[in-house]
Amino acid sequence: MNDKRTTSRRTAKLATPTSLGTKATHDISGALNALLADFFALYLKTKNFHWHVSGPHFRDYHLLLDEQAGEIYATTDPIAERVRKLGGTTLHSIGHIARLQRVSDNDADYVTPLDMLAELREDNARLADRMRETHNVCDEYNDVATASLLEVWIDEAERRAWFLFESTRHGETPA
Ligand SMILES: [Fe+2]
Numbered sequence: 001m002n003d004k005r006t007t008s009r010r011t012a013k014l015a016t017p018t019s020l021g022t023k024a025t026h027d028i029s030g031a032l033n034a035l036l037a038d039f040f041a042l043y044l045k046t047k048n049f050h051w052h053v054s055g056p057h058f059r060d061y062h063l064l065l066d067e068q069a070g071e072i073y074a075t076t077d078p079i080a081e082r083v084r085k086l087g088g089t090t091l092h093s094i095g096h097i098a099r100l101q102r103v104s105d106n107d108a109d110y111v112t113p114l115d116m117l118a119e120l121r122e123d124n125a126r127l128a129d130r131m132r133e134t135h136n137v138c139d140e141y142n143d144v145a146t147a148s149l150l151e152v153w154i155d156e157a158e159r160r161a162w163f164l165f166e167s168t169r170h171g172e173t174p175a
Contacts (some may be wrong), residue, residue, distance in 0.1 A: 004059055015087045017087065020086060024143060025087045027085050027088075029083045029120045031134040032134065033088070035127075036076060037102075038101055041101040041104075042078060042123055042124070043072045043076070046068050048106065049106075050062055050065035050066050061117070065116075068120070075156075093103060106119065121165050125160040132150075133152045134150060
């Protein structure tokens with residue numbers, strides 16, 4: 001049996017009809033799957049810091065990070081389902097996430113609270129940049145539905161970055 005033919009027949013079963021075209025499906029699905037891997041990686045990093053944060057602002061930071069992790073997690077299902085609506089296939093496993101993620105893991109035993117917040121602020125800002133790049137891909141194919149979802153998620157990532165930034169200013173003395 002020809003392996004390539006078997007694979008293409010297998011994936012053909014999952015090809016949802018879409019009027020956007022094969023190239024749009026390929027390009028937008030590819031960009032969304034990489035974003036999905038980033039969202040899962042950032043979700044787990046935010047939970048990691050929620051679990052391991054310590055110090056005098058423990059309650060504030062612990063609750064803020066939980067709220068942010070929940071918001072990040074809530075986007076994962078709509079991203080994956082958007083890929084399926086476009087006729088693409090999406091992530092299958094933790095291993096698949098690890099191969100695509102651009103958000104780096106932090107496996108350190110101890111991270112100071114301010115370093116946690118700064119790292120997440122940077123991760124959320126980069127995530128917003130990558131979503132803007134994906135928005136450009138959607139514009140090329142006039143995929144307004146994916147573009148409008150991204151607009152909401154970009155705003156949320158920027159809001160998370162803002163809260164993380166303001167929370168690192170604890171203890172600053174006025175000039
Ligand atoms: Fe918790």
